[in-house]
Amino acid sequence: MSERNGFVVWLTGLSAAGKSTIAGIVAGELEQRGVLVERLDGDVVRENLTKDLGFSKEDRDENVARIGWVASRVARAGAGVVVSAISPYDEARKIARSRVEEHAAFVLVYVATSIEECTRRDPKGLYARANAGEIATFTGVSDPYEEPADAELRIQTEGRTPEESAALVLAKLEELGLLRQEVAA
């Protein structure tokens, strides 16, 4: 059988940027529209696939490589894959992209919440700890985040609800021909 037309939507951004929340809304809406969806959330993947890995550059890159490999296999099988992972390094993201693009479309979404806003939200108190010097490799504080120049979509989340941000992702998928436009009944 020829390969099906799956795709990968990959949300990158800082911790607490809103990636998982937006990904969840996007996934739900895709399912509503008849797409078979697979969520690959960074934290869940770490549990199933990469619990051996830490937060060094090498380990973060390996984490992204494994997510990219799995995403490529699942998208090849026809699913719409929604990834949410900090994925801070440009080169590792590009490797994931090229791997996926052998089989399916890759849509990089930069959830561009500012470090100030993420620090203000800080749902797990991690920014506070990182700023106190308690976390040696915390992205955006004590570890780099390389902003993507190749994102298909950059979302300025401040001043937008997660639903509004998710709508931008869905509109991009429609624009790219990966999702049929919804027609009002």
Added chain:
Amino acid sequence: MSERNGFVVWLTGLSAAGKSTIAGIVAGELEQRGVLVERLDGDVVRENLTKDLGFSKEDRDENVARIGWVASRVARAGAGVVVSAISPYDEARKIARSRVEEHAAFVLVYVATSIEECTRRDPKGLYARANAGEIATFTGVSDPYEEPADAELRIQTEGRTPEESAALVLAKLEELGLLRQEVAA
């Protein structure tokens, strides 16, 4: 969309039992019959997903767990997944089975080539080295292989060509309703 009807065929057995050869023939035939196929070969998976792992029981179990997790995701997306991996421990195979069976059928195939025959073949000279005491954890020699009692199919490969063994796998898939029977033209 409701989940598609993928499945996982999981070939277990000793090193040099013929798992990969049979898996390759099965995969090719499935593709001929219009099934979108994903091969997950133990050696390939170690490269992409589990290169951190060694050959202790713990690491072998983690290897099988990761293959099982990926197989479950890809089968859920609708593919026919063909796994070939020594997967020597019963409990780890059962965990993989239950994970897959949340979404798709799981067909365990025991490629039951005897240790004597595997030692005779020894394509990589590994049995010779293991028998000389040079490999501390070599399945069947210095490390256990737990024969499955829950295999859907046990193939006695000796006296059969790989093509004949593969035909048994395909017949089993037909019998289980996972593959349409081929009708002579």
